[in-house]
Amino acid sequence: MEIVSQATVRPHDGWMGELNAGQILRVTAKSMIDFNCFKRDDLKEYFDTARTRIYNLNIYPTAGHRLFSKQNNPMMRFIADGFNGTGLHDLQSSQGCPELMLKTVAPLNEFTIENLPDPMGFFRNMDISPDGRIKPKPKGPLEPVDIDLEAEIDLICALVNCPAAELSASAADCTVTILQP
Amino acid sequence: MRILTEEIAPRNTGWAAEIRQGQILRLTARTIIDFVAFDASNYAEAFDQAPSKEENGAIYLREGDRMVSRTGAPLMTLTKDGFKGLGTHDMQFGMCGQARHKRAAAEGRLNEYLHGEKLELPDHGCAENLTWALEPWGITYENIPSPVNLFQNMDISQETGAMKRTQIRPEEPVPIELRAEKDLLVAFSACPDMASRTGGLEVKATILQP
Numbered sequence: 001m002e003i004v005s006q007a008t009v010r011p012h013d014g015w016m017g018e019l020n021a022g023q024i025l026r027v028t029a030k031s032m033i034d035f036n037c038f039k040r041d042d043l044k045e046y047f048d049t050a051r052t053r054i055y056n057l058n059i060y061p062t063a064g065h066r067l068f069s070k071q072n073n074p075m076m077r078f079i080a081d082g083f084n085g086t087g088l089h090d091l092q093s094s095q096g097c098p099e100l101m102l103k104t105v106a107p108l109n110e111f112t113i114e115n116l117p118d119p120m121g122f123f124r125n126m127d128i129s130p131d132g133r134i135k136p137k138p139k140g141p142l143e144p145v146d147i148d149l150e151a152e153i154d155l156i157c158a159l160v161n162c163p164a165a166e167l168s169a170s171a172a173d174c175t176v177t178i179l180q181p
Numbered sequence: 182m183r184i185l186t187e188e189i190a191p192r193n194t195g196w197a198a199e200i201r202q203g204q205i206l207r208l209t210a211r212t213i214i215d216f217v218a219f220d221a222s223n224y225a226e227a228f229d230q231a232p233s234k235e236e237n238g239a240i241y242l243r244e245g246d247r248m249v250s251r252t253g254a255p256l257m258t259l260t261k262d263g264f265k266g267l268g269t270h271d272m273q274f275g276m277c278g279q280a281r282h283k284r285a286a287a288e289g290r291l292n293e294y295l296h297g298e299k300l301e302l303p304d305h306g307c308a309e310n311l312t313w314a315l316e317p318w319g320i321t322y323e324n325i326p327s328p329v330n331l332f333q334n335m336d337i338s339q340e341t342g343a344m345k346r347t348q349i350r351p352e353e354p355v356p357i358e359l360r361a362e363k364d365l366l367v368a369f370s371a372c373p374d375m376a377s378r379t380g381g382l383e384v385k386a387t388i389l390q391p
Contacts, residue, residue: 050230050275050327053344055284057293059240059273060342070323072280088342092240094231094251114225114251115324130339132241132269134234 001179011171012097014104014160019151019178024079027122027147029174030140031163034096034119036105037067037075040154043110045069046117047076049091059128060088061120067149070117074152082145083123090124092134097162105158122147124164138164144172182389190371192381193303195314197368198388205260205389206359206367208331211351212382213372215276215307215328218248218256221364224318226250227326228257230272240337241269242329247362251326255362263355268334270357273344275327277372278308294346294375303373310370318366328369331357333376346376354385 001024009015011031018040019025027033039045048070055074056065063081066074083089095101098113105111127137149157163171182205190196192212199221200206208214220226229251236253237246244262247255264270282302285291291300312322334349361367374381 044323046323048275048327050273053273054275054281057344058342059337059344070275072278072284092231092234094229094235112225114223114227116251118229118231128240128337128339132239132243134238134240 001181004178004180006175006177009159009161009174009176011161011163012100014100014158015176016104016107016156016158017176017178019155019157021151021153022181023151024179024181025149025151025157026177026179027159027174028144028177029122029161029172030142030144031161031171031174032096032124032138032140033122033159033174034101034162035122035157035159036101036117036119037155037157039069039075040156043108045071045073047120049118049120053091059091061091062089075155076152077150079150080146080148082147083141086141087123087125087139090121090126092126093121093124094118096121097160100160100162101158104160108156136164182391185388185390187385187387190369190384190386192371192383193305193310193373195310195368195370196386197314197318197366200361200365200367200388202361202363203391204361205391206361207387207389208357208369209354209385209387210332210382211354212377212379212384213333213374214331214369214384215311215372216331216369217311217326217328219320219366220250220254220256221366224320224324224366226252226254227324228329230327234272240272242272248329256365257359257361259357260360261356261358263357264332264351267351268332268349271330271333271335273335274330274333276307276311276370277375278306279304280308282306300375307370307372311368314368348377350377
């Protein structure tokens with residue numbers, strides 16, 4: 001695959017970029033990353049955690065799943081999960097660094113804290129007990145791993161490098177690569 | 182408590198009303214209800230599943246728990262849960278609707294609703310019901326949050342995260358009571374509840390003044 005672009009995202013920093021349908025977004029990281037995406041020519045069509053959980057019938061996103069929009073259309077395929085076997089990504093939580101995500105998507109002139117969609121939390125690894133109680137159990141990989149998402153439509157993707165306070169010592173740079181197969 | 186209004190929402194229809202701080206909304210049913218709430222002074226401050234789960238420390242809405250907005254503002258408190266001990270109220274799912282039903286049919290996944298039996302698809306569902314019910318207040322679909330799915334008892338594997346629909350519902354209609362923590366616009370859809378052999382039932386909505 002050809003590298004279209006590559007960027008380093010430092011802890012407490014954000015990134016936003018455009019993907020064409022068919023391109024791969026590779027996030028290489030070990031600290032928590034909050035991720036959102038939007039249909040490029042209609043920002044009101046946004047990645048939605050509930051529609052994604054329903055489609056996959058699963059609360060933990062991983063390879064083999066698809067990311068769905070509020071309007072119930074496919075947006076991305078989760079094609080590689082370097083965290084599989086170590087921990088779980090999260091679709092339960094709200095934005096971990098909301099001001100940072102708002103700053104990252106500010107050029108779109110579309111979002112406020114009230115309409116900023118809930119994110120996918122990579123590496124957030126929430127602990128959910130059999131009776132439904134939920135608490136953070138942050139547990140990132142020891143070394144950065146790859147997460148690959150394939151765009152099914154033209155998208156704008158945004159993410160923030162938002163290390164868990166409990167693991168702030170392990171915060172690390174994240175690399176965001178756009179690949180053209 | 183004094184009854185202010187009482188209405189029946191037939192199966193697979195929507196309902197919306199304004200409710201004042203301190204008043205109680207009683208929903209009496211034995212079918213799935215997709216329920217949402219908005220701050221009456223700012224509809225952008227709408228119920229949100231994620232901060233509500235964080236507020237309550239649980240993925241289910243339980244008696245004593247609060248429904249909060251995306252910014253964490255308290256909107257409602259579940260003060261009485263007639264489903265307690267029988268099942269749980271879900272905050273994983275969004276609204277069912279035409280788009281979802283069609284996709285499930287096209288992908289051969291209707292058996293996820295009701296195993297081994299032919300399902301007749303309704304021509305609309307909760308997404309449409311809530312959109313139509315909230316239209317008089319100018320709220321469009323993309324601004325309707327994913328709801329609390331009352332009586333939608335899901336089987337969720339703690340280990341794998343896999344979700345399965347169940348047919349656990351009350352035998353007779355039971356009350357759910359929600360107290361308004363501020364002036365609100367509330368709305369629900371009496372879901373076609375395709376996972377239940379009843380195919381959806383009516384919901385009685387009562388607003389009470391303590």
